[in-house]
Amino acid sequence: MTDRTAVLDRVLHLATLVQADLGRFEREHGLTTSRVHLLWVLGASGPSTQQSLAAALDVTPRNVTGLVDGLVASGHVTRQPHPGDRRATLVTPTELGTRTIDDLVSSHADLAQQLFGDVPDDRLAAFAEVLEETTQRFARLMEEGT
Amino acid sequence: MTDRTAVLDRVLHLATLVQADLGRFEREHGLTTSRVHLLWVLGASGPSTQQSLAAALDVTPRNVTGLVDGLVASGHVTRQPHPGDRRATLVTPTELGTRTIDDLVSSHADLAQQLFGDVPDDRLAAFAEVLEETTQRFARLMEEGT
């Protein structure tokens, strides 16, 4: 009889540790969690309007204004005019911003390798399967709960 | 060839979803993440000084003062004199606070059951094993990094 709650606690614990590792990255680069998150989205989506960033980060557009202000001040991004819509601005990474995003991506990959590199492929596949099923079960529960 | 980074992303994704579920709890009870976290610690440790809460939450004692102020105002905890140390106060859950903590614990257990209840014991055990190994590998890395 395996304790389901204990398993959930372990998942949460691991996530907490990974987040703490992200804290190290933030301190090294003089950034905050929210700003790193924005840079991450920017790296995944390319230059974006603040509206789309707000949607991706699940915060209000007004909040994105503040985050971008900070990243402009620290030299990580610039606001470029949007070709074809003079209302919008394209938040675009600078050279420094691009380097930071690359660092972020590679340190993320490094961490994954350090964590799971020694786990044999078959066991990792089984692990990922349970993870996938659980996540999908969760998604179904959320929809019902709405 | 399994992609380690993808597995890490899934772990993080699941943790994000679980955290979103916690948000539901917070809205239902008119609480915030930090205050729920404090109540959780209080439930696990029993009446505590603000110093020990600060250590458990990994925040400054000054911050705990503010969180406890809020929870006193909402009627979830009271400040009791510490027997044997007149400097310290024992943050103690009220009836409402105790009910809230019980709700929190049981909704956490319910969630674990909904997520992992349908996973067969043997597969779940294998899942938990990988999780455990990974967490311990992480702990070793953190110590070296210090």
Added chain:
DNA sequence: CCTACATCGTGAAGTAGATTCACGACATGA
């Protein structure tokens, strides 16, 4: 063309979490 209406970003004002620094009240050991 021009009038509605919607969208994009931002100023203003406010809340919560969190920090550092300073300080008074109390504990403790020499």
Added chain:
DNA sequence: TCATGTCGTGAATCTACTTCACGATGTAGG
């Protein structure tokens, strides 16, 4: 009793985040 450390909090400050209002711009419909 005297020095030193600990416990909680006032004051000031920062970031993140929200709602509301508004000016500037885009997009149809008549």
